[in-house]
Amino acid sequence: MSRQIYSFHGGVHPEENKQISTQHPIAIAPVPSRIIVPVHQHIGQPAKPCVAVGDQVLKGQIIAEAEGYISVAAHAPTSGVVTAIAPHPVPHPSGLSDICIHITPDGQDLWTERKPIDYRNLNASALRNRLRDMGIAGLGGAVFPTFIKLNPGVPQKVQTLLLNGGECEPWITCDDMTMREHAAEILQGAAIMRFMLRAESVLVGIEDNKPQAIAAMQQAATQCDFPIEIITIPTLYPGGGAKQMIKTVTGQEVPSGGRSTDVGVATFNIGTALAIHRAVNHGEPLISRVVTVTGNVGQAQNFEALIGTPINELVALTGNSVDPVTGYLMGGPMMGIELAQIIDVPMVKATNCILVKSAKLFPPPPPAMPCIRCTRCADACPADLQPQELFWFARSKDFDRAQKYRLFDCIECGCCSYVCPSHIPLVQYYRYAKSEISAKQKDQEAADHARERHETRIARIEREKQERADKLAQKAASKPAAESATDDPAAAAKKAAIQAAIERAKAAKAESDVTAAPTE
Amino acid sequence: MLSSPYISEKTSVSIIMLKVMLALVPAIAAYVWYFGPAILISLTIASVTALGLETIAVKLRGLPAKPFLMDGSALVTAWLLALSIPSIAPWWLIVVGTFFAIVVAKHLYGGLGNNLFNPAMVGYAVLIISFPVQMTHWAAPYSLAGEHLGLLDAFNYIVSGVLPDGWKLDAISTATPLDTIRTQLQLHRTVTEISQMPIFGSIGGQGSEIIALLFLAGGVYLWLTRIITWHIPVAFLGALTLISGLFYLYNPGQYASPWFHLATGGAMLGAFFIATDPVSGATTPKGKLIFGAGIGALTYLIRALGGYPDGVAFAVLLMNITVPLIDAYTQPPVYGHKGNKK
Ligand code: SF4
Ligand code: SF4
Numbered sequence: 131m132s133r134q135i136y137s138f139h140g141g142v143h144p145e146e147n148k149q150i151s152t153q154h155p156i157a158i159a160p161v162p163s164r165i166i167v168p169v170h171q172h173i174g175q176p177a178k179p180c181v182a183v184g185d186q187v188l189k190g191q192i193i194a195e196a197e198g199y200i201s202v203a204a205h206a207p208t209s210g211v212v213t214a215i216a217p218h219p220v221p222h223p224s225g226l227s228d229i230c231i232h233i234t235p236d237g238q239d240l241w242t243e244r245k246p247i248d249y250r251n252l253n254a255s256a257l258r259n260r261l262r263d264m265g266i267a268g269l270g271g272a273v274f275p276t277f278i279k280l281n282p283g284v285p286q287k288v289q290t291l292l293l294n295g296g297e298c299e300p301w302i303t304c305d306d307m308t309m310r311e312h313a314a315e316i317l318q319g320a321a322i323m324r325f326m327l328r329a330e331s332v333l334v335g336i337e338d339n340k341p342q343a344i345a346a347m348q349q350a351a352t353q354c355d356f357p358i359e360i361i362t363i364p365t366l367y368p369g370g371g372a373k374q375m376i377k378t379v380t381g382q383e384v385p386s387g388g389r390s391t392d393v394g395v396a397t398f399n400i401g402t403a404l405a406i407h408r409a410v411n412h413g414e415p416l417i418s419r420v421v422t423v424t425g426n427v428g429q430a431q432n433f434e435a436l437i438g439t440p441i442n443e444l445v446a447l448t449g450n451s452v453d454p455v456t457g458y459l460m461g462g463p464m465m466g467i468e469l470a471q472i473i474d475v476p477m478v479k480a481t482n483c484i485l486v487k488s489a490k491l492f493p494p495p496p497p498a499m500p501c502i503r504c505t506r507c508a509d510a511c512p513a514d515l516q517p518q519e520l521f522w523f524a525r526s527k528d529f530d531r532a533q534k535y536r537l538f539d540c541i542e543c544g545c546c547s548y549v550c551p552s553h554i555p556l557v558q559y560y561r562y563a564k565s566e567i568s569a570k571q572k573d574q575e576a577a578d579h580a581r582e583r584h585e586t587r588i589a590r591i592e593r594e595k596q597e598r599a600d601k602l603a604q605k606a607a608s609k610p611a612a613e614s615a616t617d618d619p620a621a622a623a624k625k626a627a628i629q630a631a632i633e634r635a636k637a638a639k640a641e642s643d644v645t646a647a648p649t650e
Numbered sequence: 651m652l653s654s655p656y657i658s659e660k661t662s663v664s665i666i667m668l669k670v671m672l673a674l675v676p677a678i679a680a681y682v683w684y685f686g687p688a689i690l691i692s693l694t695i696a697s698v699t700a701l702g703l704e705t706i707a708v709k710l711r712g713l714p715a716k717p718f719l720m721d722g723s724a725l726v727t728a729w730l731l732a733l734s735i736p737s738i739a740p741w742w743l744i745v746v747g748t749f750f751a752i753v754v755a756k757h758l759y760g761g762l763g764n765n766l767f768n769p770a771m772v773g774y775a776v777l778i779i780s781f782p783v784q785m786t787h788w789a790a791p792y793s794l795a796g797e798h799l800g801l802l803d804a805f806n807y808i809v810s811g812v813l814p815d816g817w818k819l820d821a822i823s824t825a826t827p828l829d830t831i832r833t834q835l836q837l838h839r840t841v842t843e844i845s846q847m848p849i850f851g852s853i854g855g856q857g858s859e860i861i862a863l864l865f866l867a868g869g870v871y872l873w874l875t876r877i878i879t880w881h882i883p884v885a886f887l888g889a890l891t892l893i894s895g896l897f898y899l900y901n902p903g904q905y906a907s908p909w910f911h912l913a914t915g916g917a918m919l920g921a922f923f924i925a926t927d928p929v930s931g932a933t934t935p936k937g938k939l940i941f942g943a944g945i946g947a948l949t950y951l952i953r954a955l956g957g958y959p960d961g962v963a964f965a966v967l968l969m970n971i972t973v974p975l976i977d978a979y980t981q982p983p984v985y986g987h988k989g990n991k992k
Pocket of ligand 2: 510515539
């Protein structure tokens, strides 16, 4: 393979801890005792429930429809009865609740009718709508509705379809195992995406710490009727991030604030490709995914589990924890979120890993010390930021300067916190600064709106007053045509005064028009 | 609330400082070998003073003393100061220097991480300005003096100023090579003649050239263990070589060779251990190059044309002032802001 590999700046090598969950093949998790499907599992607007409490649903049946442009549907993961449509804690850093459709499985696991999609003979937008209704969203973490990304836009905007087989977070192995076991199906999904995007080349990036996945994908690639390049990339966190992966395989940088398509690349997680294959070729909506359950558990393993499975039921499948449990993470240790002990939260489309913590595996960090400006953070930052400066600005609430130093290009990968010898929770400061800035901007926008509304209202009142004055004046001016003939000096003076008033009103109106103009 | 990442590398400021001190050990051993054990006493006095002052300062600022003492930064400052001044200097000189380094330069500026100036160099500058005479009594190399003060005699001398019977200060102390060049040039001798004098050794001074080599080795160790990056030392030594080389080429009789400048005085210690102080130095890669080169150039200019024999301390302090400016104008482009060229 002669493709040139580029390197991105920074990156770290945390201990991988992956081997403990790759000892066994992916197991099918049994249907849980209850199912909780959040209507908002993707970026964009929540789906709208379209079933009622008491309804009997079949496996794969739509239970919430996509609403708005950026949205995808949700489906019943198994057959059963809808027992509630009510708020329930969802896996979110805030620990907040969201509307969930609760289903009590009937144990039959009966499918609704499954119809494969003849994608080659369907027009593009109809095909995308079908994928939306199949609930396909990115399984790599961002959970962006996939159908939107499958729009090639202007002709040949997307030359390259990049399947992201990078899984750089420690502990997580779901993509690795999926590639080992479902390589051919992933590439069938890739074929569909390639067709939809009219992409010229198909690349798959996989880190060199997954030799079996690479071999399986290479083997599958030889069976494909279109060229696919399996690219081995160095193992370096966060090399599996879309921006870093694009840089590694193409040498291009996604412009700040832009999308990967700006450099002609569309990136999808390999799990997404598999989901598309199942949706299109088998008519199965996205109702399950592979999830790694690992860390402080009896036997770490990957499971094909139904979306909506309570996380505690999933964890129970791995046997008893070795040490006392100190918490649960969804995702990996670098970017995952704490599930704050509420573990009957359901797994969602974004759940790639449940990492059970113990004090031994995740000792509390030592107290933070002052920054010594050693710039290890800057050396590790894949966004080429100067984290020590951002920290300084965030701490002193100098948000303007934080933005000038590109705070919003921070991808919150955690590399800086990871290497900091002073154990400063840097990312926490950036999240804080970002949310403060966003809140301020929102306040500012609200204030601007209010001011605009107020100004428009004042202008309207002014205008109406002037219009009334105009009318009055005109009336007064037209009526006494005869009177003026009497050469009554008083009448003449009155007329002049009225004329002056009209002029004044006109001038004022012109002025108010000018001030009102920018608000339009 | 806790947030990601939930793991971190097993590093700490203490480990970094420990490695810095470890990297100094070979050179210190050579120092003892060539100049006698007095340096061990001054290192000890400086260390004890620094830890004491650090404790008081941290407590006065209402902070827990232990983590701040454990971070090792006070010790490193103490060592760098002790290595920069004559090893047989009286005890109060070290104490005053350490006081200015720890209390004034560090804690009055807000403590570790906030100091604008390199603390050790502030201590040194105060001493050389206030006590120029005491600062010129350097221990003579063994090969010249023929004998060293033993550990106990050295202790006595440093603490009480009393030499053992029959010893004279002249016999055990000498001017440094840099000092010698400066005074001899004023007597209108040429560099070639001057460097025939025994104090000069083969390049940079009897014994001190070996010590310089070991500082270099320690620096390479720090670079290999990623405690420092190459930028500052390379730029520092590069600029020093370049400028001294130009002057040397222009008039070898009047100006010493670049080799001499690299191997003598504070060049190696400064390049790898002092200028690389992260807190008071530039932070961007380009900024580090400018910062290092500035120190190298100023060091030479002060040595050759200025009022002090060695220029490292003042060069570092002068460049410290420019750090905020350098950093602000050398921010590297951020991912996605570079414009793609392929
Ligand atoms: S790694 Fe930590 S101590 Fe070093 S510069 Fe960055 S924030 Fe400061
Ligand atoms: S979290 Fe942000 S600042 Fe820190 S290394 Fe990642 S991108 Fe850079």
